[in-house]
Amino acid sequence: MSKKPLILVTNDDGITAPGIRTLIEVMTTIGDVVVVAPDSPQSGMGHAITINSTLHVEKVIIDKGLQEEYSCSGTPADCVKLGVKQLLDRRPDLCVSGINHGSNSSINVIYSGTMSAAIEAGVEGIPAIGFSLCDYNWSANFDACKTYIKSIAKNVLDHGLDSGTVLNVNFPNLDKNDIKGIKICRQAKANWEEEFDKRTNPQGRDYYWLTGKFVNLDHGEDTDEWALANGYVSVVPIQFDLTAHQSIQQLNTWRFD
Template identity: 65%
Template structure:
């Protein structure tokens, strides 16, 4: 199917850390498609969003976890991993594809904004690399990714063949186990987390807080990623990093700003 004369170069990254089962499964699929380079955090970096490391230095070392795969671990965030890969490994010669994941846990709907997995893919897209984030609705260390693999291969092949529309990337989420009905192209559902903080006392009687929360879907649309996943489909949402709310510009232009003279 692919018309490249030589095999594509593929950057693999994640946020669960270089030893997570999810990235091993993603590497296995990507080895069938091209030359794989892995740059991943040296420990879990979930919920890091688009954080970068600017106040302290980064460590970045070659490791050999899986035979025949060029791998590096990094002390920084998922976004740092992409920046280091582009600058230090590929040295300006961009990879043909950047894939992130497979995340242990969904990154559908508003989760896209908190997710280190998706932010790594966003950074790939900012760098001009066709980029895809993959996530599975299963947090467990023993998660079964086998039903995802043929879809990951097919979606990646399509992206390698067509490229992606300028300044976009893909957010791909998988339901847990079972029979999948196919792929649905979706929009991000309008949902949010209702936070709770679990307050506890440390041994010195000082309070501390754990962030917990409940996912609230406020969107009844059948064209959303939440709907697709609840109905047994693989959800594919095209994502952009131009955050401008273009529709709001005329509204703001109608306001009269009363700026007092000095």
């Protein structure tokens, strides 16, 4: 039996996306790799799961790598559940998701299918990391990410992660030589200033496209946005206990008549 770690790989851009192909390539250098990823892009799916329809899974061969691969009709979170509970013959030592085509820094984490897969693995007690590159192009160049991904993944395999946490890793859109290193960060306070582009279809019915501009409201130098803007890879430990513990005392002073 292999002594290599078992690594589950998934993403939200779909199993054929260049980002996941790069991630698979790196992971096969450090472990036995099983890929369970969506058969089509799932961006903006948040932490969706498929409870009212069926899931289809097919074993596929996409390149000549050493990995085993399954294409799944579900969301990124579905892929992790299916991988862990149904397809893998033992518990994975690590789950990695991405590399996402586009940023999942700061508030983007809550909309992110990439991170929902990592969180789902974390809920199952599996050390997990989501990787994203700040470049939305399908033809983005992921080369500069490779050595960082390998180093971060090996650290997680060696040290583990605190219970209830996973890592959100974002790469600046820079050449390898221009990346200054890795910064451990907190999530910046930011939001999207949305605008809805209202149009009328040929049948006279109104419809909207969601558009928006990202606004960083947080100028702390310990944030992921600062790190990315200053040429660093950002690593944010995130948790899925959402309790705002600091608010409990105040709420206990309210009177509910």
